Amino acid sequence: MAFEFAFTPEQRLLKRSARQFMRSQIEPGLPDDDWSGHGGDSPLELVKRMQHQGWFGIGIPRALGGAGMGEVEYCILMEEISAVDSSLGTIFGAHSGIGLMPIYLFGNDDQRERFVRPIAEGRHLAAFALTEPTAGSDAASIKTKAVRDGDDWLISGTKIWCSNGNFADTVVVFAVTDETLGAHGGVTAFIVSKGTPGFTVGTIEDKMGIRQSNTAELIFDNCRVPKQNVLGKVGEGFIAALTALDGGRVGLAAACLGACKRLLDDCVRRAKDRERYGKPLGKNQSIQWMLADMATDIHLAEYAVYHAATLTNEYYEKIAHGEPVPRALREKVSRAAAAVKIHCSEMTGRAGERAIQIFGGDGLKMKYRIDRSFRDQVITEIYEGTNEVQRLIIARELLQEGA
């Protein structure tokens, strides 16, 4: 029997229409110089247009205002958005993959109605706040605390590297609720709305890449959150974080795939158009090899990303419907997500180097945007869990299986 692995007509239409929309409606609105346009609300006008396309609730059921699709479609959008701009891809990923998804997966009916619906309908933006100054890769070491006060919780602490943090309407915040229990049992997720007293935005980081995506410091000073905003059960926040990050990593891999495909298109065009020694660059075998290596990387990555997305979709559907999740599926998803995250982020790094080589000195000029792709790629090997941590996840699975 044939092994069928192809997009459905619906997915093909989503991909084509997203590509057309991004390239005709969004790309012309991007700043030529991303170096000076940073830290403000500049991308929000473009984000709003994307929200009106129904993309920001892509994996949420129609009954909750979403587009009723799933993880494969989320990855399709990540790919097409990031092919045009990685900053917009980061905004979309931080919102859909890790900001919105844990509220949908672990929220109760009331929370889904109050928080998921306005997000899925494209009226609100979401963010995810886990990392702290002393807890990055070792996320289990977070220090932000939440203390029970009557029917409320008081959250105190500082979160950093929060994409969308300064303009998100809804933030999922992770805090220690029982220091004696550690990460599994001692960390709880809270849904915090913008404007809640005690919640302020601190520094907006000035970065070398994804400069149109705002990365904020969030400060919680006795921020009072009602108990109705506890996401899932008290003490089960870390599981929510890890579950969201699995899907987020697959989405990030799709973003890298999109960025890489765009780089390849640019390089092929350059190899055809640019002449040296009386012939197009592409007539040189050294250039052909670079293009072929990029295309080979992309070909393999595409299958792996959408396979991981299919697994994640199955995993998320079970959680959303309250069905038991087999441990084997959970581990398979974590491993696949880690693998595609490593492969695709490093593939984009290699593609960026080759693109600069093919473009020569022009690759360093802003007008060709190759420099931007190169700078934007660096973070992909770090955020959503560094590639080193992803290798630990895979190795742990391998050694457990062999034990």
Next chain:
Amino acid sequence: MPPSGARLRVLVPVTGAFHGKVRLKRNGLVDTEGVERILSRESAQALALAKQLAAEGAELVVVHVDKGGGEEVLREALAHGADQGVLVEGAEKSESDASTRATTIAEVYKQMGPFDAVIGPARSEFAGFTGTLAALAGQLELPCLVGVSRVAVDGVGLRIAYQSLFGDYDLRVPRPSVLLVGDLEPSHPTAWGIHDAHRVKGILRVKADNYTVQKALTKRQRIENVPQESRSLESVDGATLVRRLRSRSLIAEKGGSP
């Protein structure tokens, strides 16, 4: 025209286009096997115009005369916001010339009507669609306007804006009319629309034979019946054309009014 107070209805004939590399076979024919069929850009423009009436509560019915791959074309049109789709199948067996297509669409118009407007593309992938819709207007005895970029309900009629070589016009036309879209930003389907088009909205499938399509003259007959005429066309460049039009006061002098 529907009774007053009834929901406005618009028929939108759409066309398909090939998406992907289309190669030539050794025998010189176009090899389209395995090439995806999508909604043509011009049809997306027509839908953008029709959606202006949808914003005023109109129901949009899209019709596609299928030459293969038609369901995806029609679902894409539904994704743009159309309410109902009619897929005319079996048309690939008949001669697909403008008159036959117009007859088929006219039958859909009569059987599924009444409609307040027909809004369609001015071009299709290989040839003009203007002929089809002009023939449709002729068969239905409706006014036909080309180059429409804006449409709104205006009492018992429609208020339209259209562009021509001689300028932009704003006028009132009766309902129903056949409107061919002008230069307009194509509509973009939303994710919500794509979902509903594939999982919620139904498509009405009809066989072309059911519409008793009267075969128009085949291409061969037409060529034989048209008297051979030999005429050399004068080649006129753009500047000469503008000069001639100005000399007849059909367009404005530089910096002046016509």
